[in-house]
Amino acid sequence: MTNAIEAEGLVKVYPARRGSTEVRALDGVDLQVPQGTVLGLLGPNGAGKTTTVRILTTLLRPDAGRATVAGYDVVTQSNEVRASIGLSGQYAAVDENLTGWENLYMFGRLYGMPKADAKMRANELLEQFTLADAGGRTIKTYSGGMRRRLDLAAALIGKPNLLFLDEPTTGLDPRSRLGMWDVIRGLVREGTTLLLTTQYLEEADELADTIAVVDTGKIIAQGTADELKAQVGGERIEVVVRDRAMLPAARELLGSAAAGEVEFDEHTRRLTAASTGGAQQLVAIVQAMGDAGIEIDDITLRRPTLDDVFLTLTGHHTADETVEENV
Amino acid sequence: MSVQQSGAVSDAMVITWRNLKRIPRIPELAIFAILQSIMFVLLFAFVFGGAIPLPGGGDYKEFLMPGIFAQTIAFASATTAIGMTDDMGKGLIDRFRSLPMSRSAVLSGRTVADTIYQAGILVVLMLAGLVVGWRVHNGLAEFLLAVALLLGFAHVMAWLGIWIGLSVPNTETAQQLTFVTIFPLTFISNVFVPPASLPAILQPIAEWNPVSTLTAATRELFGNPNPYVGDGIPGQYPILVTLAWMVVFLVIFAPLAIRKYRNTSR
Numbered sequence: 001m002t003n004a005i006e007a008e009g010l011v012k013v014y015p016a017r018r019g020s021t022e023v024r025a026l027d028g029v030d031l032q033v034p035q036g037t038v039l040g041l042l043g044p045n046g047a048g049k050t051t052t053v054r055i056l057t058t059l060l061r062p063d064a065g066r067a068t069v070a071g072y073d074v075v076t077q078s079n080e081v082r083a084s085i086g087l088s089g090q091y092a093a094v095d096e097n098l099t100g101w102e103n104l105y106m107f108g109r110l111y112g113m114p115k116a117d118a119k120m121r122a123n124e125l126l127e128q129f130t131l132a133d134a135g136g137r138t139i140k141t142y143s144g145g146m147r148r149r150l151d152l153a154a155a156l157i158g159k160p161n162l163l164f165l166d167e168p169t170t171g172l173d174p175r176s177r178l179g180m181w182d183v184i185r186g187l188v189r190e191g192t193t194l195l196l197t198t199q200y201l202e203e204a205d206e207l208a209d210t211i212a213v214v215d216t217g218k219i220i221a222q223g224t225a226d227e228l229k230a231q232v233g234g235e236r237i238e239v240v241v242r243d244r245a246m247l248p249a250a251r252e253l254l255g256s257a258a259a260g261e262v263e264f265d266e267h268t269r270r271l272t273a274a275s276t277g278g279a280q281q282l283v284a285i286v287q288a289m290g291d292a293g294i295e296i297d298d299i300t301l302r303r304p305t306l307d308d309v310f311l312t313l314t315g316h317h318t319a320d321e322t323v324e325e326n327v
Numbered sequence: 328m329s330v331q332q333s334g335a336v337s338d339a340m341v342i343t344w345r346n347l348k349r350i351p352r353i354p355e356l357a358i359f360a361i362l363q364s365i366m367f368v369l370l371f372a373f374v375f376g377g378a379i380p381l382p383g384g385g386d387y388k389e390f391l392m393p394g395i396f397a398q399t400i401a402f403a404s405a406t407t408a409i410g411m412t413d414d415m416g417k418g419l420i421d422r423f424r425s426l427p428m429s430r431s432a433v434l435s436g437r438t439v440a441d442t443i444y445q446a447g448i449l450v451v452l453m454l455a456g457l458v459v460g461w462r463v464h465n466g467l468a469e470f471l472l473a474v475a476l477l478l479g480f481a482h483v484m485a486w487l488g489i490w491i492g493l494s495v496p497n498t499e500t501a502q503q504l505t506f507v508t509i510f511p512l513t514f515i516s517n518v519f520v521p522p523a524s525l526p527a528i529l530q531p532i533a534e535w536n537p538v539s540t541l542t543a544a545t546r547e548l549f550g551n552p553n554p555y556v557g558d559g560i561p562g563q564y565p566i567l568v569t570l571a572w573m574v575v576f577l578v579i580f581a582p583l584a585i586r587k588y589r590n591t592s593r
């Protein structure tokens with residue numbers, strides 16, 4: 001199987017500016033994305049996801065390392081790369097003062113299509129993304145979900161086999177997000193190779209074949225969702241206590257019953273620990289908590305999530321922000 | 328992939344189309360640009376004008392209007408700069424740069440569209456001028472040459488605007504920067520007062536200032552009062568000096584703008 005995307009030792013350094021020190025946005029990123037598969041780049045803000053996408057889509061030159069996309073070098077054959085890919089960025093990069101149709105027609109023309117083809121393609125895409133009724137309205141009047149769909153449609157103008165989606169659902173409400181997932185799954189079914197960045201573990205889990213976890217400019221782990229989850233071991237016990245004052249007592253109890261570190265959140269009154277004894281242990285803990293007079297709002301035994309993976313690998317949650325990335 | 332490289336010209340035409348489409352969608356931009364100029368017309372024609380004597384006589388309103396045209400055209404760079412910064416900030420430039428299109432087309436398309444836009448504004452201002460008493464006294468050929476000079480200058484200012492727009496972080500800065508550079512340029516000039524009335528130290532600036540030479544050139548071509556003629560080269564040959572300014576600006580700012588655009592990858 002050939003690789004649609006190959007990157008080796010990508011480095012990008014943003015020089016120091018007034019009020020900030022030098023930022024090493026990428027510190028040696030290697031990637032291989034086989035044709036027809038989906039790679040999810042997962043990491044918090046500032047991890048280097050957007051920088052990676054910008055380099056692979058020829059918007060940014062790497063300071064070191066090399067990358068080929070669709071078989072073309074991103075630096076020396078940038079025009080060929082651009083003709084082979086579709087990009088949908090973190091911010092909806094469409095003209096909000098043009099209508100949906102006008103945007104698609106414009107991008108089609110700029111892609112090199114003759115007028116008639118660009119018109120046909122614009123109609124086709126509006127239909128496909130259930131925007132046909134809104135096609136004559138300016139983007140200003142669109143909802144967030146509609147904008148994202150149009151932005152994605154714009155990325156598909158040239159029917160690329162290779163698609164880059166930079167945080168396609170950030171800022172969308174849950175319903176729009178599910179709708180977007182459906183659209184993306186549809187594209188993948190048709191054989192499109194996809195590189196997707198996200199800060200949502202759930203999203204990477206849902207859409208990606210392989211997940212690369214990015215933190216501070218490096219890929220710190222790579223594998224399928226199951227492989228990554230296996231790295232952090234077995235199931236988790238999660239307890240929510242009713243009374244915040246009971247947290248220390250509950251923590252101690254859980255610590256002695258389960259294995260390893262107990263993680264707890266003061267605000268949500270939630271405690272989490274790795275389970276060693278399955279359902280049997282769960283029952284024992286419920287009993288012990290009852291004996292100790294600790295009231296429980298909720299207790300579950302669950303499989304580890306990617307958030308657990310992230311915490312284990314990096315020592316911090318995915319939601320912890322490091323540096324602002326959008327330079 | 329059977330996608331052919333589209334030509335720079337057809338790409339530029341698409342970008343021009345896009346920029347012109349936007350104008351009626353944001354009418355407040357054009358309205359305020361016109362209102363600002365008309366405000367200057369009213370202020371100087373009816374408030375200050377009476378106190379400004381023209382050496383050699385002549386009607387102040389006829390003296391004023393070509394200056395207003397030149398001032399408006401000089402401010403064209405602000406429109407372009409703000410538009411460019413806006414496109415950058417909204418991520419549209421990234422989209423263009425990710426397409427297999429001509430890179431210069433994004434810039435040339437905008438400068439063409441902005442020149443057409445300024446032509447529209449010029450028509451409105453000329454009609455306003457006719458209302459307050461401005462008249463054209465020379466033939467059609469001179470009139471057309473004056474309009475061509477104004478629009479050529481607008482085109483050059485659009486390239487300056489692109490360079491500024493790509494060099495600043497946001498639209499507010501683009502607005503402020505063009506304002507503080509263009510505004511003095513239009514006041515230390517022959518636009519509102521005869522340059523002879525300026526302090527001696529400012530007179531050489533007012534004499535060589537491109538806004539002055541453009542104003543003097545169009546006054547001459549429209550047959551309006553032009554109390555500017557001196558021994559200096561700009562006074563003697565305002566049309567030629569204006570053309571020279573346009574070439575200088577274009578040769579400096581078009582390559583700067585294109586280079587800046589190429590390097591905006593950051």
